[in-house]
Amino acid sequence: MKPVVSVVIPNYNYGRYLDQRIQTVLNQSYQDFELILLDDASTDNSIDILQKYKNDKHVSHVVVNERNTGSPFQQWMKGITLARGEWIWIAEADDVSEPTFLEDCLRAVNSYPDVSICMVGSDYIDGNGKIIRQNVDYWGKNSMKTVIFSGREYIRHKLYWHCCIMNASGVLFKREQALNLQNSIFLTMRYSGDxxxxxxxxRQGCVVEVRKTLNHFRQHEAKVSVEGISTGNRIREDIDVVSSIEQSDIIIGKYKRKLARGMLYRKIKKVGNIQKRNELFLYLKEKLGGDKSDLSVLHWNQYLQYLCPFLVTMKRDRKK
Structure with a gap:
């Protein structure tokens, strides 16, 4: 009999957190799930820990790569293709979840039709599990309720600006729709694939926000995303994502496009390597047509928003 949920734990050198992560999955109040354990050629004690769980009734796969793929998103897709459940949870190996994560998410997705993504609230924790920042979602104090959006509106008003779904560990998504992405460009990305x-x-369905903090997103001093920003490599991929959204059938207004270009231009200005910076400026212009004038629009937008309550800003747009 197929499980309702497939939980995928992709791991690389997070042996120090694996036991806790696996236990937070096994101790979920909702128990109709399979557990798929993936390792991307770890060099720590991760494999020994994974082997301890291979005979657990929930564990359907333990797959250890001989070589590191260099991409977390290829591991995502491996888990998606192995999964049998209707819903998938990518439970990152270093994060922690509340015991009602699956129960609350499934209650939400079963309450609405055509759901593609269900996300919960998150906070940040340090290496020792201590909360270092609460309410990292833009909801603020407007929590403890569930809100649904059409996927197209969610892209237009939220995902267009940045990756507001900040952590896969806080998301339950539809397997059938994820399988449609086996040839997607996200699999070639290192930084912005999520x-x-x-x-x-x-684009394939509705998005539900369960506005309860059920996910704890661990922060590290040396992160791939941090390195990607300092080198500019992530910015290049960000430009690719914005370009893909603008070239899709999602209608994005001209003024919003100029603000988005200004934000990208501002990020590029912070890249330390001059040659890399100039290459990114050229890439931005090639892909999106961005230039210095967009940075000026962004600059004046920050001041004019106080004079014009109807002026589009990222913060106002995300609240729609």
Missing amino acids: WMFWFEMA
Whole structure:
């Protein structure tokens, strides 16, 4: 009999967190799930820990790569193709979940038709599990309720600006729709593949926000995303995502496009390597037509928003 949910734990050198992560999955109040354990050629004690769980009744696969793929998103897709459940949870190996995560998400997706993505609230924790920042979602104090959006509106007003679905561990998504992305560009990305993935998933159905903090997103001093920003490599992929959204059938207004270009231009200005910076400026212009004038629009937008309550800003747009 197929499980309702497939939980995928992709791991690379997070042996120090694996036991806790696996236990937070096994101790879910909702128990109709299979557990797929993936390792991307770890060099720590991860494999020994995974082997401890291979005979657990929930564990359907333990797959260890001989070589590191260099991409977390290829591991996502491996888990998606192995999964048998209707819904998938990518439970990242270093994060922690509340015991009602699956129960609350399934209650939400079963309450609405055509759901593609269900996300919960998150906070940030440090290496020791201590909360270092609460309410990292833009909801603020407007929590403890469930809100549904059409996928197209979610892209237009939220995902267009940035990857507002910040952590896969806080998301339950539809397997059937994820299988449509086996040839997606997100699989070739190292930094912004999650943003591309959520965009392509949202195009296929509705998005539900369960505004309860059920996910704890661990922060590290040395993160791939941090390195990607400092080198500019992530910015290049961000430009690709914005370009994909603008070239899709999602209608984005000209003024919003100029603001988005200004935001990208501002990020590029912070890249330390001059040659890399100039290459990114050229790439932005090639893909999106961005230039210095967009940065000026962004600059004046920050001041004019106080004079014009109807002026589009990222913050106002996300609240729609």
